Amino acid sequence: MGGSFPAGGFGAGTHTDGMWQVMEQLRSTFEKRAGTRVGRGDVRAAVLSLLAEQPMHGYQIIREIEDRSGGSWKPSAGSVYPTLQLLADEGLISAEESNGRKTYVLTEAGRDEVAGSDASAPWETAGAGSADGSRSGFGALPKAGVDLAQAASQVGRTGTPEQIQQAVTVLDEARKRLYSILAQD
Numbered sequence: 001m002g003g004s005f006p007a008g009g010f011g012a013g014t015h016t017d018g019m020w021q022v023m024e025q026l027r028s029t030f031e032k033r034a035g036t037r038v039g040r041g042d043v044r045a046a047v048l049s050l051l052a053e054q055p056m057h058g059y060q061i062i063r064e065i066e067d068r069s070g071g072s073w074k075p076s077a078g079s080v081y082p083t084l085q086l087l088a089d090e091g092l093i094s095a096e097e098s099n100g101r102k103t104y105v106l107t108e109a110g111r112d113e114v115a116g117s118d119a120s121a122p123w124e125t126a127g128a129g130s131a132d133g134s135r136s137g138f139g140a141l142p143k144a145g146v147d148l149a150q151a152a153s154q155v156g157r158t159g160t161p162e163q164i165q166q167a168v169t170v171l172d173e174a175r176k177r178l179y180s181i182l183a184q185d
Contacts, residue, residue: 042122043075043083048106049121051093052114055105058084069123071143148174 046065050056056064058080066074084104087093092110095102106114148171155167 043079045119046122047083047087048110048114051104051106055103057101057103065123073123
């Protein structure tokens with residue numbers, strides 16, 4: 001992201017709009033990287049797992065996957081809805097119209113398919129974190145990066161010039177320490 005920061009860095013004057021733009025760039029960069037690590041077949045497995053619990057409409061499925069993966073995986077509508085159509089074509093789910101929305105439910109064949117599968121739910125392997133609450137997996141780094149960018153932006157908006165300079169020093173040190181991780185053998 002070199003060259004994308006406002007001239008003078010985070011502490012330069014009152015360029016809060018620039019800081020918000022930088023934070024948004026950072027967030028979108030992390031989100032793009034996080035979303036590319038879940039396999040195509042995982043959408044199918046996730047949909048079947050969720051519908052085994054209760055009937056849902058497409059948007060509910062997307063939100064539930066995002067929630068259960070701790071935000072590390074949010075499948076697009078462009079992957080969920082074609083998967084729903086494919087599962088319906090295979091006879092594993094059916095759609096029921098209710099209040100202007102299609103609600104999907106497993107058929108008998110779908111329940112048999114889920115019962116015969118011994119695979120864990122895809123969100124359990126999508127980096128949602130460990131049982132002790134610590135962050136792990138590929139979803140943890142984007143979340144930590146966004147949290148850091150938000151904190152830096154807050155200091156830039158409300159901090160004194162001295163606090164802003166301290167924040168710049170902390171961020172410079174964090175950047176150096178991150179690169180040192182990559183330099184380790």
